Amino acid sequence: MTHAPKGFIRKYIFSVDHKVIGIQYYFLALFSVLVGISLSLVMRFHVVHPDMKVGWFGSLWPTAAQGGIMTPELYLSLMTMHGTIMVFFVLTTAPQTGFGNYFLPIQIGANDMAFPVLNMLSFWTTFLALVVMISAFFVQGGAPLSGWTAYPPLSGVGLLSGPGEGLGQTLWIVSIAIFCGASLMGAINFIATLIDLRCQGMSMMRLPLTCWTWFVTAILGLLGFAVLLAAGVLLILDRTAGTSFFEPAGLMVSDQILNHKGGSPLLWEHLFWFFGHPEVYIAILPGMGVTSTLLATFARKAVFGYRAMVYAILTIGFLGFLVWGHHMFVSGMSPYSAMAFSVLTMAIGVPSAIKTFNWIGTLWGGKIRFTTAMLFALGFVSLFITGGLSGIFLGQPALDLYFHATYFVVGHFHMIMGVAAIFGIFAATFYWFPKMFGRMMNETLGKIHFYSTFVGVYAIFIPMHYVGIAGNPRRYADFTNFDFLGKLIPVHIFMTHAAYFTAAVQLIFVFNLFWSMKSGKKAPINPWEATTLEWTVPSPPPFDNFAGRQPVVNHGPYEYSVPGAPRDYIMQTDPVEAHAE
């Protein structure tokens, strides 16, 4: 048995324990999501009150909001940072490197990750990336305004193209590059752990679906972040060394003729989306794994079509790398490739639909217990259906001729990669909190939080589809300059209020989280009567997870309501004879 390190710093700060690192990632994501939500509230305020004076805007941003009136460039900076922080530091960290770090080793019966020191290094590198990213707010010119997609030449020619495009944009790229490094380290660790450290009896087809999704997500991260890292380095060179990877000849920005020659803005778009589309699956796959597991656990029923689920996850992972061009239908790329990308995009809808059918099949004939964790998993399914179906419009190049870069897109991706993924995080939080902190979360607060958030996110993001149909372009600081946009302002006011409401009720969650950590009811070893390995060890687990024991797995991950069995669940480590068949 390995001994836990002594001393606060080795135990909680520079820890090599995957469980501590998982919690560190979780809190990094929690901090980031609060920043990201705050930014979105200020943005939503600005689009409906572009000229209103707010004293503290002026004190917070003395130049970009002089006298308390926000400038359009400040709006774009907030938008860029909102998207970046949410995508990279929330949706990529909490579901994968947060919960995955904590539970992948335990669920496969391992004592730790394959490379504990590398694991620590990944976290602290991610932390450094976050510090660099946030620092972009505080430099001359402020944060960049080129969006989380950072299309050159806007992002490639420096201050000429706008405030925030100086040092702010450079810091943004540096941060993303550091983040890529951290993610590559994490991905290697996850893959090695899953392949090498499964305990006796844990065959691939006995893996909980959470492990499958973390595994495939890690592969996506390995291939995707490597490309983004390369693209980021090239963009930095364009900005600082005078190269022209993405900057073509004949540029004239702010009345200055530039010396670039031979670059292509479309090259960036291809490289970015080669990463960017798999990134959507990096965000959502772990939520799918969590949802599958929770639906089975709380419906007391095996996952419907386990094998089909595994193949669907693998297919999504594979096809995820072949559809990036659907972000570029109107970019000027070849119209022939758009047709190929669109068919592949529709093809990826098939495994997604399979998953949805299987979730409903899992619930069918079940005996559903409505815990807060389960409610969030059910909410995930509803949001996934809603967000997935709007993708059927956007995946068609013909329809994208109108919908590209409208609020329809904003509504679509917030539904599916934003809030569906966040619901996955909430579900996982309520499910695993007892194991992580040894106490139960408050169910009453949890349910109030769930219902208000569920209705709230529909109220924010569904109307975005309607204004998108009316042609409302995204990334507009306000809607006062166009006749057709004026008519849509009442809808924007509604969405803004829905956003205030939904953000406010998140405080219930934050309170519940910290209050339960201190004062929640003591958690038993297996409060949900679940089957996987983490529910065989104390809450919280000892430093080496299994206290020197070597677990042996005899059963599949979802043996619920087996006829003839004494209880309505058979744990993976139960003796072979527990299964009556």
Next chain:
Amino acid sequence: MLLAPIVWVLTVVVIYFFAAKVWWFPPPINQHGLAYDAQFMRTLVITGVIFFLAQFALGWVILRYRDDGRHRASYSHGNNKLEALWTTATAVLFIGIVLIGTKIWVAVQLGEPDPHAIPIEILARQFAFAFRYPGPDGKFGATDLKQVNDAAGNPFGLVDSDPAGRDDIVSASLKVPVGKPIKLIMHSRDVIHSFFVRELRLKQDLVPGMEIPLYFQADKIGTYEIPCSELCGLGHFQMRSTMQVMSEADFEKWKQEQAQP
């Protein structure tokens, strides 16, 4: 359990606003727009039916299979026939809908270019569009970035010495004759912008370093707004122009007026 009625109510409300068309497309002004709207409605009906059925089923299983303390969950690991059935059904449906829409895409992007289409150059820069017509000689004059002067009305950088450019017409808004094929030749001088006319159901990025053609025809006289639709910097939200569709006589008259300096 409360979740089931909430899911159903949300489903009905979402569908109501799609069906009521309170916030909707402006009417189309050409054949492509009609074809576009038909494809949109096909997609809307198909996804709408799936949306309703899936959300309804979700609510139903939540209600029907709640733990009432009496029944026991059934033991099943799935059903391969069902898997094969719904995999095939969704594949046929999803691929089918995109293939039906392909002819719209082909007509816009890959149609035989009309040699008689009226050429108009469009140049985007932070934060305005400019349009150029070749004038009576049918030729665009040479340009040079060094000659660019937005304040003096020369955003293209027309070169004085080139006679072909002397009759070029430069305009801040797009004027097109009704019912005539148009060829837009798209350029950007600085960052990526995007040309979008809602009534045409068309959008195309203007990418620096590239020359992108876009063919269309407008069949209804009127003035339509052009909002820039690719993030281009701080003035993105006010980068606006208009497309004025005129009778042929008005269009010729406008060109002649522009020709007199």
